[in-house]
Amino acid sequence: MRQWIDVQRKLLPDLLAIMQKRYEILQHIRLMQPIGRRTLALNLGISERVLRSEVQFLKEQNLLDITAAGMSITSDGHDVLMQLEDMMREVLGLKELERKIKQRLPVADVIVVAGDSDQSPWVKREMGRACVSRIKHSLTGNAIVAVTGGTTLAAVAEMMTPDMKYRDVLFVPARGGLGEDVTNQANTICARMAEKAMGHYRLLHVPDQLSAETYHSIIEEPAIKEVLDLIKSSTIVIHGIGDAKTMAERRKTPPKDMKKIEQNEAVAEAFGYYFNQHGEVVHKVNTVGIQLEDVRHVPCVIAVAGGASKAKAIRAYIKQANRCILITDEGAAKQLVRDDSSL
Amino acid sequence: MRQWIDVQRKLLPDLLAIMQKRYEILQHIRLMQPIGRRTLALNLGISERVLRSEVQFLKEQNLLDITAAGMSITSDGHDVLMQLEDMMREVLGLKELERKIKQRLPVADVIVVAGDSDQSPWVKREMGRACVSRIKHSLTGNAIVAVTGGTTLAAVAEMMTPDMKYRDVLFVPARGGLGEDVTNQANTICARMAEKAMGHYRLLHVPDQLSAETYHSIIEEPAIKEVLDLIKSSTIVIHGIGDAKTMAERRKTPPKDMKKIEQNEAVAEAFGYYFNQHGEVVHKVNTVGIQLEDVRHVPCVIAVAGGASKAKAIRAYIKQANRCILITDEGAAKQLVRDDSSL
DNA sequence: CATAGTGGGACTTTAAACGTCCAGATAGAG
DNA sequence: CTCTATCTGGACGTTTAAAGTCCCACTATG
Numbered sequence: 001m002r003q004w005i006d007v008q009r010k011l012l013p014d015l016l017a018i019m020q021k022r023y024e025i026l027q028h029i030r031l032m033q034p035i036g037r038r039t040l041a042l043n044l045g046i047s048e049r050v051l052r053s054e055v056q057f058l059k060e061q062n063l064l065d066i067t068a069a070g071m072s073i074t075s076d077g078h079d080v081l082m083q084l085e086d087m088m089r090e091v092l093g094l095k096e097l098e099r100k101i102k103q104r105l106p107v108a109d110v111i112v113v114a115g116d117s118d119q120s121p122w123v124k125r126e127m128g129r130a131c132v133s134r135i136k137h138s139l140t141g142n143a144i145v146a147v148t149g150g151t152t153l154a155a156v157a158e159m160m161t162p163d164m165k166y167r168d169v170l171f172v173p174a175r176g177g178l179g180e181d182v183t184n185q186a187n188t189i190c191a192r193m194a195e196k197a198m199g200h201y202r203l204l205h206v207p208d209q210l211s212a213e214t215y216h217s218i219i220e221e222p223a224i225k226e227v228l229d230l231i232k233s234s235t236i237v238i239h240g241i242g243d244a245k246t247m248a249e250r251r252k253t254p255p256k257d258m259k260k261i262e263q264n265e266a267v268a269e270a271f272g273y274y275f276n277q278h279g280e281v282v283h284k285v286n287t288v289g290i291q292l293e294d295v296r297h298v299p300c301v302i303a304v305a306g307g308a309s310k311a312k313a314i315r316a317y318i319k320q321a322n323r324c325i326l327i328t329d330e331g332a333a334k335q336l337v338r339d340d341s342s343l
Numbered sequence: 344m345r346q347w348i349d350v351q352r353k354l355l356p357d358l359l360a361i362m363q364k365r366y367e368i369l370q371h372i373r374l375m376q377p378i379g380r381r382t383l384a385l386n387l388g389i390s391e392r393v394l395r396s397e398v399q400f401l402k403e404q405n406l407l408d409i410t411a412a413g414m415s416i417t418s419d420g421h422d423v424l425m426q427l428e429d430m431m432r433e434v435l436g437l438k439e440l441e442r443k444i445k446q447r448l449p450v451a452d453v454i455v456v457a458g459d460s461d462q463s464p465w466v467k468r469e470m471g472r473a474c475v476s477r478i479k480h481s482l483t484g485n486a487i488v489a490v491t492g493g494t495t496l497a498a499v500a501e502m503m504t505p506d507m508k509y510r511d512v513l514f515v516p517a518r519g520g521l522g523e524d525v526t527n528q529a530n531t532i533c534a535r536m537a538e539k540a541m542g543h544y545r546l547l548h549v550p551d552q553l554s555a556e557t558y559h560s561i562i563e564e565p566a567i568k569e570v571l572d573l574i575k576s577s578t579i580v581i582h583g584i585g586d587a588k589t590m591a592e593r594r595k596t597p598p599k600d601m602k603k604i605e606q607n608e609a610v611a612e613a614f615g616y617y618f619n620q621h622g623e624v625v626h627k628v629n630t631v632g633i634q635l636e637d638v639r640h641v642p643c644v645i646a647v648a649g650g651a652s653k654a655k656a657i658r659a660y661i662k663q664a665n666r667c668i669l670i671t672d673e674g675a676a677k678q679l680v681r682d683d684s685s686l
Numbered sequence: 687c688a689t690a691g692t693g694g695g696a697c698t699t700t701a702a703a704c705g706t707c708c709a710g711a712t713a714g715a716g
Numbered sequence: 717c718t719c720t721a722t723c724t725g726g727a728c729g730t731t732t733a734a735a736g737t738c739c740c741a742c743t744a745t746g
Contacts, residue, residue: 007426083350411712
């Protein structure tokens with residue numbers, strides 16, 4: 001396949017560009033369907049007229065449907081898109097990035113999607129899609145999937161699709177309240193993901209700020225304890241990686257902790273833990289649920305994070321992680337490789 | 344690879360056509376270099392202007408050189424062409440033909456090249472090229488290669504290229520005089536092939552028509568006997584397959600034999616043997632050299648024959664052959680498959 | 687029922703591809 | 717050495733396809 005692309009690059013250089021264009025069009029339509037020409041053209045950054053020609057072509061190929069409400073993907077288009085995903089990763093050199101990252105960081109697997117989520121918000125959803133298909137890949141029987149919060153995880157939940165495989169899967173939030181907005185809380189995302197997957201889910205109703213006494217008594221409540229046990233025995237953990245400062249600010253972090261985080265030069269955050277650039281824990285939010293030790297024993301840990309600005313955070317987290325699966329984007333991946341080359 | 348082609352067919356339907364066009368241009372240039380635009384355009388059956396555009400493009404890609412004497416292939420172009428050969432066989436459905444033939448006829452391997460040598464004479468040279476690369480593939484140490492005569496084998500000799508592998512290879516004519524023109528005789532072709540390959544060769548100087556006495560005494564001559572022994576112990580045999588009637592007419596076949604061949608409904612001819620449609624020998628030319636029994640014990644027998652008109656002959660010969668390697672063209676292959684489907 | 691967003695038709699502009707013709711250069715034959 | 721045939725490459729008008737522009741009819745949704 002590699003040589004096939006190389007030959008085509010020599011023999012038909014601009015056709016690969018056209019292929020990429022059509023691929024992106026299909027991809028966007030799938031993402032935003034039903035959608036109109038103008039909106040889509042604006043989104044893709046191409047003229048409306050050329051989009052129109054392309055759309056007409058794609059329609060003639062039976063790859064997309066076109067109704068009064070807008071354009072949407074046919075099942076043929078869906079199939080083509082599925083196969084294209086793999087090829088385009090190779091064409092765009094994303095596989096190359098994956099190889100490099102695998103060489104340089106201790107990860108079990110890497111998937112890089114095109115784009116930079118710093119610049120194009122929809123790239124998060126592509127990471128979400130990649131994450132979902134990766135999960136399906138390593139799903140066995142009646143798994144317990146623990147998920148965290150964050151906008152990236154929200155995107156993952158949004159892209160979740162129902163599947164027979166999820167019939168006996170249980171979704172749980174990885175940890176209790178971390179001080180986030182309700183839309184970004186693990187509970188919310190867990191529920192959303194389970195609904196989209198047509199699977200089951202349990203939630204963890206523990207308030208954010210508790211006195212020590214209440215805390216100790218509440219975790220002895222049978223209803224709570226049962227969920228906590230499920231969480232500790234989860235087989236898959238899906239979590240985001242945040243920039244330490246951004247996360248601390250977004251959460252209602254007390255000034256005392258804020259200072260601690262800053263002074264210890266934390267750069268990364270994941271499920272309530274803050275790491276410095278060497279991957280050492282410098283602070284943790286006190287809450288129930290899975291702990292860092294527990295994570296190390298989970299067979300399948302998937303970290304999802306993208307955008308060039310998160311490269312440092314990703315590197316720091318990966319350093320201490322136990323060969324997790326990383327799902328990221330082109331922006332972050334390139335930055336990671338660049339940083340590594342300059343060291 | 345199969346799916347890659349299918350997707351591209353959907354997404355860029357004319358891509359494969361363009362690819363094929365450029366492939367053919369490169370192929371022809373390699374075959375006829377150095378060659379001018381007009382001659383080439385005429386040969387390819389396309390307008391001179393479009394050829395000019397294509398050539399300009401290919402030149403910019405550094406795939407061909409262009410001098411006052413005409414156009415020729417660069418080493419880059421050669422590499423691309425090598426890789427393309429395989430891909431185009433897949434694209435043009437030739438691999439499909441190969442699969443079908445392998446299913447239906449008792450052959451060890453089949454290679455089908457594009458075109459029909461009945462209509463385009465240069466297709467024989469393509470078969471020649473395919474044959475040469477196939478030989479190299481199954482060449483071991485100091486092999487002895489026996490070759491027959493015929494226009495197709497002449498094309499094989501013409502396409503032979505020198506290679507380190509041929510250093511210890513010995514070329515010999517498979518059989519003595521069969522009544523052909525000197526240009527199509529096994530001796531001539533054997534010498535030509537060996538020269539092109541930079542290998543060694545021995546010839547068999549035995550006149551066509553001999554009395555029984557002379558015959559028996561000549562084969563006892565040490566010089567002759569040595570060559571005959573080499574022939575009998577050859578490790579590779581390359582031969583053509585002819586239409587029985589055509590071959591009989593081309594050779595100075597005596598009326599008596601002619602009648603015998605016709606009455607027994609011979610359809611195929613190979614190294615002096617005539618076969619009917621069931622693969623049974625109905626006549627043989629009396630001469631020294633390898634015999635049909637000997638051929639059965641040669642580890643690698645390669646039959647080269649193309650053109651739709653030869654399909655019947657190929658089928659008949661293959662029926663009695665002991666899992667040989669067949670090198671043919673699209674015209675013959677399609678006819679073979681068609682005949683087989685209608686049975 | 688109004689409005690924002692949709693597809694699609696029609697026309698003009700622009701660029702690329704193509705057909706055609708010819709001049710200058712070069713290799714090979716005589 | 718000369719002559720001729722063949723080669724490339726430039727020039728220019730023509731054709732055809734793509735892209736820009738504007739507008740209209742329709743429809744889903746609030």
